[in-house]
Amino acid sequence: MTTSTNGTNLSDELLASLDASIDDVSTASTLPPELYTSPDVLAFETEALFMKEWLCVGRAERIPNVGDWFTVTIVDEPLIIARNKEGKVCAMSAVCQHRAMQVCEGEGNNTTFKCPYHHWNYGLDGRLLGAPAMERTEAFDKADFGLPQLRVEEWQGFVFVNFDADAAPLAPTLERYTPFLANYDLENAICPGTFTLENMPWNWKVMFENFNDGYHANRLHQFVQDFCPSNMSEFPVPWSDDSNVIFRTGGYTHIDGGFNATHRVIMDVFPDLTDEERTRSTFALMPPTLCFGTAPDQCFFFLVRPTGPETIDIEIGYIFHPSALDDPLFEQKMLLSDAGVQVFVQQDQDATTKVQQGLRSRFAPRGRYSWQEESHIQFNRWLVQRYRGGSTPDARA
Known part of the structure; x- marks a missing residue:
């Protein structure tokens, strides 16, 4: 038995077993398979991680104007991300405080949010502005029924939200990585849009591990990633327990490498990059929601x-750097670039699907790590801190 019956806690036995996953990479073992398959573990993670950590919800440039908004759902919590009348990004629950209907879906530009069920009307800051036919309801005060607010922080052009009003600021916990991004000027870079793959059949931690796994780079991706081989992985900044970012560099065999059939950049290179930055x-x-990477011509x-x-x-x-979108051939180049990326995506999807299937097996191992998997140990340490911090003796009793 690895979790309590109500799914709100992890057992002492399971927590103790995690010591083996946070040791030195030369001696550590992989995490217990049940962490990737159990509904109770996800229920625990929802409270211990997703309700307490900074969650990336997208790029600030997606809502450039006052009144712009979009919705996103994270662990069954529908949220509205909007730019308010003061021009600041705000985040709030999308759940109407009357009968719990979602007040809006998708994206748009509005001055208010009107719940389609009973027409309760909310401001861009979540305040309840109007509630029809509530004048006979005793002790009803609109000020008590605004949409619940989340904390917001912007970093490198990304919007992060936090359900925990007492959470420490995000930016100081990402300082290990920020020097590696300085020459990209990400706040002024451009994301032309996003697309979403729905209900991919693997656990969120499998996704994080695969994204930052240098060990498989030119093994699973043989030929297409030979320019960025596994043995050129480096882990440049020592891990710190107060850090919210786990990262590595992947060196290239030549300058201006690209993840496509040519092994070369296709878009304009970010102009301020050093020669060193153009060769990695x-x-x-940034768990539990953001995986992020850089290349010379794109992030x-x-x-x-x-x-x-x-x-x-x-x-x-x-x-991309803004100059890339000024190229008359940008759309054609984008097709070429995406075609290369899709090769990686398809190979990774096949691997992560089969890993998830294997984790359900009675023979699923607690395997051993290669030195090229140092990032996994750092991720484990980030995770185990929060597992233990969110697990209380009273709940386990």
Whole structure:
């Protein structure tokens, strides 16, 4: 038995077994398979991780104007991300405080949000502005029924939200990685749009591990990624327990490498990059929702949203220097670039699907790590801290 019957806690036995996954990479073992398959574990993670950590919901440029908004659902919590009348990004629950209907879906531009069920009307800041026919309801005060607010922080052009009003600021916990992004000027870079893969059949942690796994780089992706081989993976900044980013670099065999059939860049290279930065990619995890990577001519991100213990939605986007979009051939180049990326995506999807299937087996191992998997140990340490911090003796009793 690995979890309590109500799914709100992890057992002492399971928590103790995690010591083996946070040791040095030369001696550590992989995480217990049940962490990837159990509904109770996801229920625990929802409270211990997703309700307490900073969650990336997209790019700020998606809502450039006052009144712009979009919706996103994370672990069954529908949210509205909007730019309010003061021009600031805000985040709030999309659940009407009358009868719990979702007040809006999709995206748009509005001055207010009107619930279609009974026409309760909310401002861009979530305040309840109007509630028809409530004048006979005793002690009813509109000020008490606004849409619940979340904390918001912007970092490198991304919007993060947090359900925990007392959470520490995000940016200081990402400082290990920010020097690697300085020359990309991501706040002024451009993401032309995103697309979403729905109900992919693997656990969210499988996704994170695969994204930052240098060990499989030119093994699973043999030929298509030989320019960025596994043995050129480096882990440049020592892990710190107060960090919310896990990252590595992947060196190239030549300058201006690209993840396509030519092994060369297709788009305009970010002009401020150094020669060193043009001969590597970085691969970073900002759990539990953002996987982010860089290349000389583009950055790429995956927003990971669990839909069940063994399924996720993945929103995928690419980021370019503004000059790339000025190229008359941008659309054609984008097709070429995406064709190359799809080779990686298909290979990764096949692998992660089969890994998830294997994790359900009675023979699923607690395997051993290669030195090229140092990032996994760092991810384990991030995870285990929060598992233990969210698991209380009273709940386990």
